[in-house]
Amino acid sequence: MTSLLNYDMPLSEQLNVSSADYSLLTDLYQLTMAACYKGENIDQKRASFELFARKLPEGFNYLIAMGLSQALEYLEKFSFNQTQIEALQETGIFASAPQQFWSLLAEGKFTGDVWAIPEGTAVFALEPLLRIEAPLWQAQLVETYLLNCLNYQTLIATRAARSRDVAGEKTTLLEFGTRRAFSPQASLWAARAALAGGLDATSNVLAALQLGEKPSGTMAHALVMALCALEGSEEKAFSAFHQYFPGAPLLIDTYDTIAAARKLAAKVKAGEINLTGIRLDSGDLVALSKQVKEILPDTLIFASGDIDEWEIARLKQNNAQIDGYGIGTRLVTGKPVNGVYKLVEIEGIPVMKKSSGKVSYPGRKQIFREFVNGELKADTLGLVSENYPNRQPLLKLFMKDGKRLEPQETIKTIRNRTTASVVSLPAQVRNLDSLSSMSVDISSSLQELINQTNRDSN
Known part of the structure; x- marks a missing residue:
């Protein structure tokens, strides 16, 4: 036929x-x-x-x-x-x-x-x-x-609304689910529903631009590893990324989270960098966020990695020092x-x-x-x-x-x-x-x- x-x-x-x-x-x-x-x-x-x-x-x-x-x-x-x-x-x-x-x-x-x-x-x-x-x-x-x-x-909208309700209006919530959504089409629908359900922005560039929104995101471990290997240090990776994207948060848990925070604090103190935010993607987010906040008290802390409304509630209950969340897998999949x-x-x-x-x-x-x-x-x-x-x-x-x-x-x-x-x-x-x-x-x-x-x- x-x-x-x-x-x-x-x-x-x-x-x-x-x-x-x-x-x-x-x-x-x-x-x-x-x-x-x-x-x-x-x-x-x-x-x-x-x-x-x-x-x-x-x-x-x-x-x-x-x-x-x-x-x-x-x-x-x-x-x-x-x-x-x-x-x-x-x-x-x-x-x-x-x-x-x-x-x-x-x-x-x-x-x-x-x-x-x-x-x-x-x-x-x-x-x-x-x-x-x-x-x-x-x-x-x-x-x-x-x-x-x-x-x-x-x-998606329901989970986004529940996350917003738990996190509160002042907490930044970003949609990071494109790579886990069930198809490219689903990723666009998920981004739209998440924004309409209460999230602030999406990392999905196509969805954001089609909706008249501004996409939002940070950086991945690959950039840190690549520049560290080729240029000698994690600090070089941070400096290079900030040269081109000075307002973007830096991902600091590729190697030693606390050591990275201390190195950035020294750069901030020396006036070498204007650090607006950092992202944590692994480890004990409660303990790490508290330690990082002590080292970088004026820097916003974002968290990602299997975040959902229940995890946000748990982190808040334990007084984690987190100002925003990237929500991906658990938002776009599940029941x-x-x-x-x-x-x-x-x-x-x-x-x-x-x-x-x-x-x-x-x-x-x-x-x-x-x-x-x-x-x-x-x-x-x-x-x-x-x-x-x-x-x-x-x-x-x-x-x-x-x-x-x-x-x-x-x-x-x-x-x-x-x-x-x-x-x-x-x-x-x-x-x-x-x-x-x-x-x-x-x-x-x-x-x-x-x-x-x-x-x-x-």
Whole structure:
């Protein structure tokens, strides 16, 4: 068969993805189901799907919704070109599919509505981050990409927000996760979500420049080792780097951390160097930071190396003298957000999944949030037809008939929303050592619909 890919190209190029490929970046069963819908002549039936997490990752009391911007961009560009359609046809998988399926793909665009929680908003288990209302075939096909986009960025934003909450507003937090992210694309999403979740800057140059931010970083052990070997001393390495980047922190734990600090202190005292900061990447960070602070009292100390929110909390509890952190591996990896995407209504008929341990609630839903003196007191999961005058509805209309209604928000706007959202949470929900999440109330109308749908499906 003729491939969509050019096998004369290196494999690395074959596996790159562009926006033109977005519609094919899906699971096969999305396409086979869409073909079946067409064959049964139900492809244009109005369907509503909701994306939510049944439960939070272990050790998490809340999530910070993130990834909506990229989801909307994907939906705006959703389409299939002739080359892609021919490649699908040549697989042979669709040999028995209705011929009209190919016309559906060739002419199709996303024409639905998107209701979603604004990025940077705290959410809890069972609360929809997003709802798609669209012709059935469209709402079905977009599932895989939306889950990939929102699940990953929500994880990163949540961990970033927790790190910021523990570290405090004055502590510098840098995103260093590019080399550990699960792909080059993931590294860009991780950087964006980390900044929107509360971190100050990213070392990912492409992500920073695309977002209109300034990248931030220090230096690696390799530079110290190379210049030390070729020019005779660690001090020469420090002097050379500062000649070209006078404001950058110096990495001082390549050999003997305390000895390096003392040598730098002598240079500072002699007026040979204006040292703004140093970085520690290994060893006992509590003890080392205290010793270095005594030697270099006016120098900022940054720490990196398997840092996460729990490690920041531990270091603070032990009075480590650290002014900022580089957070990498544990930020961009770890326990996933296991969001799911479930059909809740078709042609006005509420539907629900009843599988053991995987129940989903029927009907199009809204989250009604209650604040008392600025603190979140209660969330009620209800139906879109309900109204609670003293509560804030969280899901907002972001896309109508396939057209975005508002311009893309800035990272600063989302970061500010994240900060305000976390601050509004009760203390026990923000506490890393607590297993106390917010309980989400089910409205009487939703409960009645659940009961009725259960009866109707028996």
